[in-house]
Amino acid sequence: MKNGIRFDPRTKFILLLGVNMLLLLSRSLFLELALFLFCIFILLVDKRYKNAVIYLIAFLLMLFIDRFLSGCFTGFYFTIINFIVYALRRFMPCLILGKWILDTTAVSDFVATMWKIKLPLTVIIPLSVVFRYFPTIKEEWESIRAAMKIRGISFSVEHVFVPLIFSAVNVSEELSAAALCRGLDAPGEHTSLVEIKMSYIDYLFLALFVSITIAAFILKGMGII
Secondary structure (H helix, E strand, C coil), X not given: CCCCCCCCHHHHHHHHHHHHXXXXXXXXXXXXXXXXXXXXXXXXXXXCHHXXXXXXXXHHHHHHHHXXXXXXXXXXXXXXXXXXXXXXXXXXXXXXXXXXXXXXXXXXXXXXXXXXXXXXXXXXHHHHHHHHHHHXXXXXXXXXXXXXXXXXXXXXXXXXXXXHHHHHHHHHHHXXXXXXXXXXXXXXXXXXXXXXXXXXXXXXXXXXXXHHHHHHHHHHHCCCX
């Protein structure tokens, strides 16, 4: 978010929604590969090279398991493993974009975008709380694990998830109160220091995605995918 190119939040969510819809269009490996490479290209443009390499290695590994090892091994357990691997690989483009959006979109950007597109308050307040909720829970998880490590406590369900559940309840209440204290429910026009504006990079990637969509529908109509 600091070093990469700044994308408009509207572009991010349009791409995420579009990739989800295209994945439901066909089970073709060609379309899946095209969407995966499109997501990797986004990461490369945004200078997230390490993430791009990790996702590429994971995708190739899961593809190898699904396409090659499935013919060499049989049995109930390998079938379950193969199904999980296929599901993860199938929806990896969505996972990549979702993680990228969470990493690169600040809560202030997200809230300013919702005001920009004039969503109702009944939508803005819950979504703003949810968008901040998961990073906070991640911080709570890391704090609990650090405290367990200092005290020499081994990993167990009761030592991790019980305090995490209590923290989750408290965090949700605190975030809701913070959202109201910041005036999200106040009537009238809201202003923001964040400027929500489409740039050339947004139009470029939207045009590229539209091209992929048109090509996918043409190939779908021809029976190729």
